[in-house]
Amino acid sequence: MRRDLPMLVDYVLIPALNLLLAFLVGAIVLALIGVSPVAALGTLLDGAFGSLDGLGYTLYYATTFIFTGLAVAIPYQAGLFNIGGEGQAMLGGLGVTLVCQAMGGYSLWLVLPLAIVAAVTFGAAWAAVPAILQVKRGSHIVITTIMFNFLAAAFMTYLLIDALRAPGDPSPETGAFPASTALPYAHEWAARLGLAMEESPLNLSFLVALAAAFLVWLFIRRSLLGYEIRATGLNPSAATYAAIPVGRVTVLAVCLGGACAGLVGINEVMGVLHRLVLGFTAGAGIVGIAVALMGRNHPFGIVLAAILFGALYQGGAELAFDYPQVTRDIIVVMDGLVILFCGALENMLRVPVTRAWARWRTVPA
Amino acid sequence: MSGGLAPAIAFDRITKRFGAVVANDGVSCEISPGSIHGIIGENGAGKSTLMSILYGFYQADAGEIRLDGQAVRIHSSADAIRLGIGMVHQHFVLVEPFTVLENLALGHEGGLMLQPGLDRARAEARRIEAAYGLAVDLDAKVEDLAVGARQRVEILKALYRGARILILDEPTGVLTPDEAQQLFQILRRLKSEGKTVLLITHKLKEIMAATDRVTVMRAGRVVGDVATSGTTEADLAERMVGRKLAPLPDRVPVAPAAPILRAEGLSVIDAGGVERVRGIDLDLRPGEIVGIAGVSGNGQSELMAALAGLTPLAAGRLVWAGVPVPAEDTAMALRRLGLGHIPEDRHKNGMIGAFEAWETSVLGYHRDVGHGQGAWLRPGFIRALTRQRMVDYDVRPRDERLRTAAFSGGNQQKLICAREMARGPKVLLVGQPTRGVDVGAIEQIHARLRALKAAGTAILLVSVELDEILALADRILVMVDGRFTGELDRSEATERALGLLMAGVRDEAA
Numbered sequence: 001m002r003r004d005l006p007m008l009v010d011y012v013l014i015p016a017l018n019l020l021l022a023f024l025v026g027a028i029v030l031a032l033i034g035v036s037p038v039a040a041l042g043t044l045l046d047g048a049f050g051s052l053d054g055l056g057y058t059l060y061y062a063t064t065f066i067f068t069g070l071a072v073a074i075p076y077q078a079g080l081f082n083i084g085g086e087g088q089a090m091l092g093g094l095g096v097t098l099v100c101q102a103m104g105g106y107s108l109w110l111v112l113p114l115a116i117v118a119a120v121t122f123g124a125a126w127a128a129v130p131a132i133l134q135v136k137r138g139s140h141i142v143i144t145t146i147m148f149n150f151l152a153a154a155f156m157t158y159l160l161i162d163a164l165r166a167p168g169d170p171s172p173e174t175g176a177f178p179a180s181t182a183l184p185y186a187h188e189w190a191a192r193l194g195l196a197m198e199e200s201p202l203n204l205s206f207l208v209a210l211a212a213a214f215l216v217w218l219f220i221r222r223s224l225l226g227y228e229i230r231a232t233g234l235n236p237s238a239a240t241y242a243a244i245p246v247g248r249v250t251v252l253a254v255c256l257g258g259a260c261a262g263l264v265g266i267n268e269v270m271g272v273l274h275r276l277v278l279g280f281t282a283g284a285g286i287v288g289i290a291v292a293l294m295g296r297n298h299p300f301g302i303v304l305a306a307i308l309f310g311a312l313y314q315g316g317a318e319l320a321f322d323y324p325q326v327t328r329d330i331i332v333v334m335d336g337l338v339i340l341f342c343g344a345l346e347n348m349l350r351v352p353v354t355r356a357w358a359r360w361r362t363v364p365a
Numbered sequence: 366m367s368g369g370l371a372p373a374i375a376f377d378r379i380t381k382r383f384g385a386v387v388a389n390d391g392v393s394c395e396i397s398p399g400s401i402h403g404i405i406g407e408n409g410a411g412k413s414t415l416m417s418i419l420y421g422f423y424q425a426d427a428g429e430i431r432l433d434g435q436a437v438r439i440h441s442s443a444d445a446i447r448l449g450i451g452m453v454h455q456h457f458v459l460v461e462p463f464t465v466l467e468n469l470a471l472g473h474e475g476g477l478m479l480q481p482g483l484d485r486a487r488a489e490a491r492r493i494e495a496a497y498g499l500a501v502d503l504d505a506k507v508e509d510l511a512v513g514a515r516q517r518v519e520i521l522k523a524l525y526r527g528a529r530i531l532i533l534d535e536p537t538g539v540l541t542p543d544e545a546q547q548l549f550q551i552l553r554r555l556k557s558e559g560k561t562v563l564l565i566t567h568k569l570k571e572i573m574a575a576t577d578r579v580t581v582m583r584a585g586r587v588v589g590d591v592a593t594s595g596t597t598e599a600d601l602a603e604r605m606v607g608r609k610l611a612p613l614p615d616r617v618p619v620a621p622a623a624p625i626l627r628a629e630g631l632s633v634i635d636a637g638g639v640e641r642v643r644g645i646d647l648d649l650r651p652g653e654i655v656g657i658a659g660v661s662g663n664g665q666s667e668l669m670a671a672l673a674g675l676t677p678l679a680a681g682r683l684v685w686a687g688v689p690v691p692a693e694d695t696a697m698a699l700r701r702l703g704l705g706h707i708p709e710d711r712h713k714n715g716m717i718g719a720f721e722a723w724e725t726s727v728l729g730y731h732r733d734v735g736h737g738q739g740a741w742l743r744p745g746f747i748r749a750l751t752r753q754r755m756v757d758y759d760v761r762p763r764d765e766r767l768r769t770a771a772f773s774g775g776n777q778q779k780l781i782c783a784r785e786m787a788r789g790p791k792v793l794l795v796g797q798p799t800r801g802v803d804v805g806a807i808e809q810i811h812a813r814l815r816a817l818k819a820a821g822t823a824i825l826l827v828s829v830e831l832d833e834i835l836a837l838a839d840r841i842l843v844m845v846d847g848r849f850t851g852e853l854d855r856s857e858a859t860e861r862a863l864g865l866l867m868a869g870v871r872d873e874a875a
Contacts, residue, residue, distance in 0.1 A: 222741055222742055222744070223740050223741050223742065224731055224732060224737050224740055224741065224742055225740065227724070227731055227742055228731070230717075230720075231717055231720070231728065234717045234718070234719045234720065235713075235716075235717045235718070237713050237714055238713070238714050238715065238716060238717050238728065239717075240675060240696075240714075241673075241675060241696075241706070241708055241714040241715070241729065242728045242729030242731075243674075243694075243696035243697040243699075243700045243729055244729075245694065245697075
């Protein structure tokens with residue numbers, strides 16, 4: 001596509017400038033509490049990327065964020081804002097749990113596809129209800145998906161206390177799954193390759209996430225349904241004119257978003273926890289909104305944004321570990337600043353950068 | 366130019382490029398103060414770009430603008446307003462639920478309390494109304510006003526903000542002939558009070574009727590600058606297009622045939638519960654162009670939507686070649702049967718601005734054999750197809766990867782016509798095909814419609830331009846208040862007869 005701005009400026013320079021601004025304000029906050037911003041940045045980067053296991057944690061977080069980012073991005077293409085990634089992820093985890101509990105002893109290469117199908121189906125089904133309410137009744141999907149997050153949480157609480165809890169276990173979680181259903185960890189593969197990698201939760205799911213991002217891109221840009229989803233999102237009345245069944249397409253887009261959110265269960269439940277634990281999503285669905293915003297709702301942008309947020313999570317944890325002044329709340333402030341500048345204020349620099357680019361380009365001509 | 370007095374506006378070698386496209390190429394022209402100056406040109410000739418530069422939306426790459434002999438830099442519309450330039454946009458920019466007065470005061474409220482600002486605005490508006498003979502009800506809500514009145518609000522707003530120079534961009538596109546006459550009276554009054562008026566239009570009749578001088582643009586350059594009294598419509602049209610216009614071909618008689626699409630007792634009730642189409646019967650036959658004339662808003666749009674299967678029917682049914690069309694997914698069924706539809710509002714329905722041209726050029730046909738393979742689009746194939754159509758239908762620029770919104774209105778329309786015509790529809794619904802489209806493109810679109818008719822397509826043409834209906838239709842139906850109030854064969858139809866029917870005067874016309 002011909003653009004006002006080259007891809008490089010649009011997708012790299014502007015996000016980088018936004019990030020820089022977030023870090024600058026973050027530096028001021030750190031300086032105010034008596035931490036050297038330069039040293040802190042060093043700690044953060046070293047924690048996130050400085051070692052194989054640090055990188056492992058970063059990519060492990062990123063895996064979940066890719067799924068929840070895609071959960072926002074696909075419905076967004078149809079013009080809807082899916083806030084329900086959190087609840088859809090919980091239901092996805094439930095689907096994974098049912099498969100893993102039932103399929104002990106079978107080959108992982110049989111269990112994994114089934115678990116993926118279950119995660120996708122459960123996530124999509126949970127998203128379908130708000131989507132249908134939106135299309136048939138005009139109930140605003142932002143409101144209904146938020147409500148469905150609470151419903152999902154309550155449903156999971158019920159299940160994990162009254163139905164799925166391991167007998168005799170005082171905490172709200174299932175018993176451990178059969179060991180044969182556990183996904184291989186990256187450090188296990190690294191050891192086989194002779195690389196020294198300390199333990200990290202990074203597992204096979206990362207590859208599933210990358211594949212999901214690629215498939216979503218292919219689907220949105222190249223498939224007939226993707227075309228119909230984009231047409232519906234960009235101009236619903238033109239889509240109607242083109243005999244596109246706008247209602248069905250909208251429901252489909254939201255369900256596909258829910259399906260991606262459901263895959264969080266693969267990473268967290270099947271890959272790391274090996275049991276269903278109450279609250280395993282830990283707000284990842286909400287972070288996914290920021291990831292999608294920062295990644296400009298483009299699957300590849302979402303992968304990069306997810307890695308950035310993974311790095312902030314992991315590096316932030318290191319920061320909190322190294323500096324007593326840096327509390328959990330300060331990390332939340334840092335994340336908030338990145339969301340603020342890269343998500344909410346994403347367009348703040350766009351106008352001046354576009355102007356500057358136009359001026360810079362016309363001078364040599 | 367009249368000696369001594371500096372021109373109100375002087376464009377001096379204005380050049381503006383968009384990438385490889387030179388929209389304005391050394392454009393120079395002078396506009397005398399207190400005159401009505403027309404600017405005409407084909408779509409993409411650079412009129413809108415030039416006006417956008419004058420109004421501060423774009424910056425010229427080279428050249429300068431002088432107002433009353435003073436070189437000025439106009440960086441934004443705020444600069445333009447400060448310099449006394451007012452713009453009346455083709456698409457009005459008014460807050461609809463606000464009253465006229467509130468719209469005037471918007472941005473000039475002054476102070477914390479609203480009332481003193483409104484009182485000042487009312488006094489000033491009264492003065493302007495009296496001075497220029499602009500009658501507008503200041504306390505009416507804009508949403509309740511007719512299109513012509515809304516336009517007067519826009520003019521009033523520009524004058525209220527101190528405009529000495531008024532730019533009107535295709536001002537009559539949405540007006541009835543009567544409203545257009547009123548507009549020209551207002552413009553003449555403005556001129557007599559010393560204002561300078563710039564009229565951008567593609568309607569040669571209006572140029573001849575309203576302007577003192579006219580600048581003709583083609584392909585980014587000025588190709589003519591003449592006193593209106595010293596030129597003719599034909600001369601202007603040829604300068605604009607750069608060649609002689611072909612004379613109208615003889616009408617091909619319609620061979621009687623069984624209707625391919627038949628509407629039986631169609632009724633449409635809109636969201637507000639108003640019956641817009643009241644029990645209409647209509648037959649569309651192969652090789653016949655049926656024209657529907659009428660003042661806009663008499664149910665034509667709703668009838669078109671119903672015939673395309675886009676609106677649920679309150680009563681009646683559609684029959685395609687003797688077989689009833691299913692009531693579920695009607696639009697899809699009709700498209701499969703071979704219905705093409707050039708919608709009257711291309712921005713709203715006909716295209717998706719953010720889509721690249723190749724994506725827009727299969728909208729509605731994306732599931733056709735060849736455009737997709739299984740579940741996938743075939744971008745390579747569709748792009749090649751679009752490139753070819755751009756050549757065939759003369760869409761400029763010939764860039765199938767340009768966003769649809771980046772094309773000029775006429776080129777967007779050609780892209781849509783290409784899409785709906787190229788697959789040889791059995792029935793073609795055409796709404797306002799030449800709205801906001803220049804002479805050259807009109808000629809081309811009309812020729813295409815005649816060719817389709819000759820090839821046996823049944824065509825329904827809805828237009829508010831009587832000229833267009835008279836030039837194309839074999840049979841003309843007049844629509845008033847959701848009903849057909851008259852049917853005329855082309856041979857007996859005159860502008861007067863149609864006009865009377867449109868106004869609801871039945872007996873006199875018959």
